[in-house]
Amino acid sequence: MTVGDSRxxxxxxxxxxxxxxxxxxMYSLVDSIIVGKGIGDSALAxxxxxxxxxxxxxxxxxxxxxxxxxxxxxxxxxxxxxKLEEYIxxxxxxxxxxxxxxxxxxxLFIRPIFVFMQTPPDILEDAITYFRIILLGIVVTIMNNLxxxxxxxxxxxxxxxxxxxLSSVMNIILDIAFVIGLHLGVAGAAWATVAAQAxxxxxxxxxxxxxxxFRPEPSVWKASAGNWLPxxxxxxxxxxMNSVTALGTMLLQVFVNRMGSLYVAAYSVCMKYAALFEQVxxxxxxxxxxxxxxxxxxxNKERIRRGNFQAAVISVFANLPIAVLEIFFARQxxxxxxxxxxxxxxxxxFMPWLGVFIFPLGxxxxxxxxxxxxxxxxxxxxxxVVEVAMRLSFGWLLQRSFTxxxxxxxxxxxxxxxxxxxxYRYVLKSSFL
Numbered sequence: 001m002t003v004g005d006s007r008x009x010x011x012x013x014x015x016x017x018x019x020x021x022x023x024x025x026m027y028s029l030v031d032s033i034i035v036g037k038g039i040g041d042s043a044l045a046x047x048x049x050x051x052x053x054x055x056x057x058x059x060x061x062x063x064x065x066x067x068x069x070x071x072x073x074x075x076x077x078x079x080x081x082x083k084l085e086e087y088i089x090x091x092x093x094x095x096x097x098x099x100x101x102x103x104x105x106x107x108l109f110i111r112p113i114f115v116f117m118q119t120p121p122d123i124l125e126d127a128i129t130y131f132r133i134i135l136l137g138i139v140v141t142i143m144n145n146l147x148x149x150x151x152x153x154x155x156x157x158x159x160x161x162x163x164x165x166l167s168s169v170m171n172i173i174l175d176i177a178f179v180i181g182l183h184l185g186v187a188g189a190a191w192a193t194v195a196a197q198a199x200x201x202x203x204x205x206x207x208x209x210x211x212x213x214f215r216p217e218p219s220v221w222k223a224s225a226g227n228w229l230p231x232x233x234x235x236x237x238x239x240x241m242n243s244v245t246a247l248g249t250m251l252l253q254v255f256v257n258r259m260g261s262l263y264v265a266a267y268s269v270c271m272k273y274a275a276l277f278e279q280v281x282x283x284x285x286x287x288x289x290x291x292x293x294x295x296x297x298x299x300n301k302e303r304i305r306r307g308n309f310q311a312a313v314i315s316v317f318a319n320l321p322i323a324v325l326e327i328f329f330a331r332q333x334x335x336x337x338x339x340x341x342x343x344x345x346x347x348x349x350f351m352p353w354l355g356v357f358i359f360p361l362g363x364x365x366x367x368x369x370x371x372x373x374x375x376x377x378x379x380x381x382x383x384x385v386v387e388v389a390m391r392l393s394f395g396w397l398l399q400r401s402f403t404x405x406x407x408x409x410x411x412x413x414x415x416x417x418x419x420x421x422x423x424y425r426y427v428l429k430s431s432f433l
Contacts, residue, residue, distance in 0.1 A: 285365025
């Protein structure tokens with residue numbers, strides 16, 4: 001990505017990334033449809049209530065792989081292939097160690113966390129059952145995300161698309177088999193997710209080895225130990241940013257949980273769609289990360305500036321159809337997942353707010369990833385603090401209203417976007433002095 005038409009590089013990389021991420025989110029959506037229609041609205045609420053906790057725990061470990069990917073992109077852009085191999089070895093060791101530690105700690109404290117969040121009693125046990133199984137797959141999930149990040153860092157969007165499509169198909173098939181066929185309930189949905197992650201990891205690992213990006217030789221492993229601290233210094237702020245952001249959503253979930261199961265189900269539906277639709281902006285942001293990282297390694301300031309402006313324009317046009325869907329077709333979208341008319345009406349009041357403000361969310365991803373691509377992960381971490389402050393302040397003020405929760409969500413997006421725009425301008429200027 002260091003030579004040629006920057007706009008076309010971004011578009012060509014963005015499209016397979018988007019399709020892959022949509023596949024990944026699609027199986028989460030189908031998972032919710034199967035659980036909601038096949039088991040019931042209370043089961044859907046149980047699975048959905050774990051979403052913010054999932055983001056808190058998995059966001060941390062996956063944020064590490066995101067941070068490690070910055071090293072991959074910069075080494076590849078600078079054409080330092082031996083260094084790239086060393087970084088990959090370091091990332092593998094660190095990911096496994098942190099994944100095992102996160103699994104142990106999370107399983108020990110999962111029940112107190114759900115109780116602290118005031119999860120409604122009628123869905124508490126199902127929520128814990130579902131998430132305990134998901135926690136057993138943390139190491140598989142983090143290794144899968146690391147493998148995907150390696151391929152994305154060198155510009156291979158095609159292989160990541162195939163891996164995500166593969167995991168999506170596996171998840172849907174196993175969901176139907178476990179939930180509908182074997183009647184395993186929410187546990188079946190959880191096991192299907194873990195198995196799908198494992199399938200994707202195996203595929204990506206084969207591609208990485210075939211491409212020669214990583215050779216497990218003793219000399220490379222030995223040299224990689226010296227990279228641990230630098231990679232943790234860059235990776236931990238990204239992980240902390242994800243966890244801090246997730247903390248805000250967890251506390252916002254507390255306000256929703258106080259309203260009762262009906263609102264928990266509606267919030268689960270809305271956030272499932274939000275997670276699906278934000279993949280457009282997220283994918284443009286990942287394109288900006290790889291583009292910025294490679295060009296930072298090549299020391300090309302003007303190309304970084306021009307490419308990220310083009311990414312912001314691409315994000316606007318790509319998000320337009322999403323905005324239309326959320327604003328004008330909220331009832332129809334909710335009806336695909338739940339049967340309760342009360343839940344659907346609450347979704348119809350909540351979702352249009354997300355559609356109107358999806359554009360600053362898209363720019364947020366670009367500015368955040370561009371800063372990270374230039375090696376600054378501290379300011380993006382602070383943007384997570386901004387999100388928490390906005391969510392909590394607006395959530396506390398408007399907690400008696402379900403649409404007030406939507407306002408708190410979009411306030412977090414907008415506040416972080418403004419902060420990151422100034423941060424991006426500062427990092428771009430200071431990095432090339």
